[in-house]
Amino acid sequence: MEAVLDELYTTPPSAFVARREELAAAAKAAGRVEDARRVHAARRPTLAAWAANLLLRSQPEESQRFLELGRALREAYDSLDSSGIKELSAQRRRVVFALSQQAGQLAEEAGHRLSDTVQQDVESTLRAVLADPDAADRWATGRLEGALTPSSEFPSGPAPAARTPRKPSRQAAPPPSARTRTKEDELAERRRQRQERLDQARRAAEEAAQRLRDTRAEQTDADTELQRARDRHAQAQQQVSAAEQQLQQAREDLQRADHERQDAEERSHAAADARTRAEQEARQAAQEVKRLTARSR
Template sequence: MITQRVDAPGRGGHDVEGLLDELYATPPTDFVSRREELAAEAKADGRVEGARQIRAARRPTLAAWAANLLLRSEPAESQRFLELGRALRGAYRSLDADGIKELSDQRSSIVSALSRQAAALAREAGHRLSGAAQQDVVSTLRAVLADQDAADRWAAGRLESALTPPAEFPSGIAATAEAPQKPTRAPTAPRSSRTRAKDELAKRRRQRQEQLAQARKAAAMADQQFRRQRAEQADADASLQQARNLHA
């Protein structure tokens, strides 16, 4: 849940929302001390309710902090990831098994790339993620793609713990497969009714095809962007290592 703005900016030039944003980008090891500093600053500015909100903030786990850091350090990529989630959720509701498998493969590739990027950001900030923490980041990103509430929570940038994705990606297929309808003999419909039914069926097919095309395009663009970022990071790492070797 996103905290409502209740205080105007004080003498320090920051409103409480800005202070909370800063706090949740602070490494967990420094969270408590920084929380007390920001709460004291808010109280000194006369923002008593704001100070209470800051003191009520809970320290995030290392994985949640890395996910928050990813959102704030890579806003453009994070926005594309959120848009990809919306496209995928829409597409999964009307795809067949083959279409779902194709998008699942792309989804896994993108989540893996973005989780490695979060780990790199955490490492640059002085905190290496353990295997368990890295898996929690993966879980959080999978949840963001699969669930709108999880996406909203991550987009707020103040996760306190890792998010858990649903057991299955949202889809209307499972319910249909679990409860097959027995064929029943329906009365013969007038020709005009049969024509309307065929038109409606063709319309739904076109909509499914358009949704699949949009999801494929979004996934391909996101994957291309992440691959380019990884290549740029590899070049930067190689240049840094070369400079270190020259000065060794």
């Protein structure tokens, strides 16, 4: 049943209702009434939601990495400074744009070219997946019915200040120099952790962008090979058509030749019969001449 619903939500919206009714009728005919009810209750997705579902199902590995990237970015943004946030925001925009373009290409290959407005809705959905864990969970089902909008974008300014550590009790208060060293150590540790998270997020974003570039290059190569195969198929089809025409012409020539052969055979038989009769008449005439000659003597 889950596979049936997955397949339904990757069906183009224009064919969704007909396919839904077909699947529901099949389930009902098989006696699975509850399954038929679930299928019939499915709502037709918008074009943008369908493209996002198609992307998830067609590119499962890339989609899983995108979800992991979202988790890494959300964790990283909690502790980054403004420069780090700015850098990751730029990488995030590049990844979202590349992946949304891939969704648009998949939709076009399925027979539906996305308008600019729908393409923007796809980008909005992918931004929501990165920023919002609930949106990420909804997209991960592959059954979106409508485009997603981030409930809140990633912050663009400095991250909130870290919570001030609890002050130690007076009885355990270290001397001023020790407190200074402790603060410096805490700040250094926070900076180290923040830098580590930033580096991890950068690596995740760069790897995701590289994988998308590789995937797009592979798609381009596949499209080129597909076009070549189509050209070869068209050429072969033309050759087949030409051969079929030649074969048809040869069959017609053979049929004419067969008729001519039959006519010639009939004429040959008639001529042979006529010759036989002529020979017989000639013999009879010769015999008559011979007889009359003998009598005249």
